[in-house]
Amino acid sequence: MAHSAAVVTAPGKSEWDGGVSPMGVSYGKLMMWFFLLSDAFTFSGLLITYGLVRSSNLAFVGDHSAFQFSTTYWPVPEKVFEAIPFFHGLEAPLVFVGLMTFILIMSSVTMVLAVDAGHRMDRKAVEKWMLWTIVGGIAFLSCQAWEWTHFIVGSDKATIMNVFNTKLGVWEELKIYGANLRVNQYGPPAFADFFFFITGFHGFHVFSGVLLNILIYYRTMTGYYDRRGHYEMVEKVGLYWHFVDLVWVFVFTFFYLV
């Protein structure tokens, strides 16, 4: 089954000759690990590219309290992500994203508890903790939807960008509110592009995770894993779910904190 910690081999035979799991895990779990490893490379690629492009742009110099949005230098993240729902105009840097981090870590904890309940063949407890994990995932996605909306719509004050009008041959002032893939009020176009791509790619992982969690919950509820005799599927999806949390820890540091 899932945990064959001690590997016993016949004399004269290698543990790689078949019949045992040399790594002590099932095929499915091992493949989930290697998939997550490859996914780690994908996210690393995105975050390293973010760092590369950021360092090839001008940085804001001076006191942070004097910071203003401009398309000429890279923004200070805590000045971009400082809004919270229902409090229009209130400056609360990183509070909302802190809440999102808390939600995701908590849903990781409930997932571990679901895996633990699965080891004990406790269907009722698996159901309970899977449901909490699903609630956490949906809460996180809802927060992200709000954050994206706020990022796209922008603040009340526009950022002025000088654009050269090729028809008239003069420089014109362009007022920018919010963000899209071409321009944004917070900084260079690449800033918003990376925001959409990195948090979007992570959000898509969370979304897929919620769907998988719902599937596991449904199968637990209908007694599928009791009939199968083990809850290893909860463990496999659990690995994926923790990985999503792991990626968020890095996104949180490199996109929001630094």
Next chain:
Amino acid sequence: MAHHSDEPQVTVLPPNKEKIKHLWTVAGIMAAVTAVEFVIAFTMEAGHLKTSIFVVMTIVKAGYIVGEFMHLRYETKMLFWSILVPLVFIIWAIVVFVYEGQAIFPERI
């Protein structure tokens, strides 16, 4: 399988209090690290030191997630290193891109 009943005989084991307590301790440590990160975010001047502290704390959190939540710490040595060793390529990528990034910056101005 001898029986074909829809309701299989399942033995439910009681929760292991020590294990559950350990999980909540880990969760508590993660929450504490995040809280300290917030304090640093608002009290320290931006710079290399602040960034380094954040990176170290992130790696601590990542260690707890992978080691405890994903249970990697308790897997066989072979699986443990099969996952950790390839990460050296990520470190290599960071070294390379930071080095290249320094060359790109003057090109863009």
